[in-house]
Amino acid sequence: MTPKKKDRITSIKNSSKKKKLENPDLSGFFRLMLEELSTIRMSMTGKAIHFPTVCNVCHILPKRLYKSVATCRDNIVFLHESEHTVFDMYLDRMEFDKLETEFPFVWKYAVKKVLDMESRGMIKERGRLIIEIIDRYDRRKD
Numbered sequence: 731m732t733p734k735k736k737d738r739i740t741s742i743k744n745s746s747k748k749k750k751l752e753n754p755d756l757s758g759f760f761r762l763m764l765e766e767l768s769t770i771r772m773s774m775t776g777k778a779i780h781f782p783t784v785c786n787v788c789h790i791l792p793k794r795l796y797k798s799v800a801t802c803r804d805n806i807v808f809l810h811e812s813e814h815t816v817f818d819m820y821l822d823r824m825e826f827d828k829l830e831t832e833f834p835f836v837w838k839y840a841v842k843k844v845l846d847m848e849s850r851g852m853i854k855e856r857g858r859l860i861i862e863i864i865d866r867y868d869r870r871k872d
Contacts, residue, residue, distance in 0.1 A: 798854035
């Protein structure tokens with residue numbers, strides 16, 4: 731093996747190690763969430779979940795942006811796969827009115843959990859979503 735090729739392989743290995751350090755262990759976390767969901771077998775909206783999968787484990791604050799709470803139980807709601815898709819779409823677009831209308835109980839619970847995680851200093855990232863949620867829903871700032 732030529733020295734250049736060896737250096738390239740080493741740098742690829744190092745960059746993948748770096749990525750693993752930055753990303754929390756989601757597989758173990760999802761396994762725990764599925765164990766919990768297997769006993770409930772129901773979405774937070776009341777819809778039955780017959781065969782729980784990771785598609786039913788919905789992050790309130792997206793795991794790709796809010797890594798500090800990616801494996802926090804308080805950042806999770808259980809939803810039917812179809813509900814999860816719609817919930818994420820509204821959240822990504824920050825369409826809070828639609829979340830309040832279509833997921834009244836779930837969204838109220840989610841906001842409470844987000845504000846609680848924020849007050850305990852668990853959320854390390856500062857993105858537009860968390861700022862908008864705090865501005866709109868945090869009554870303590872008034």
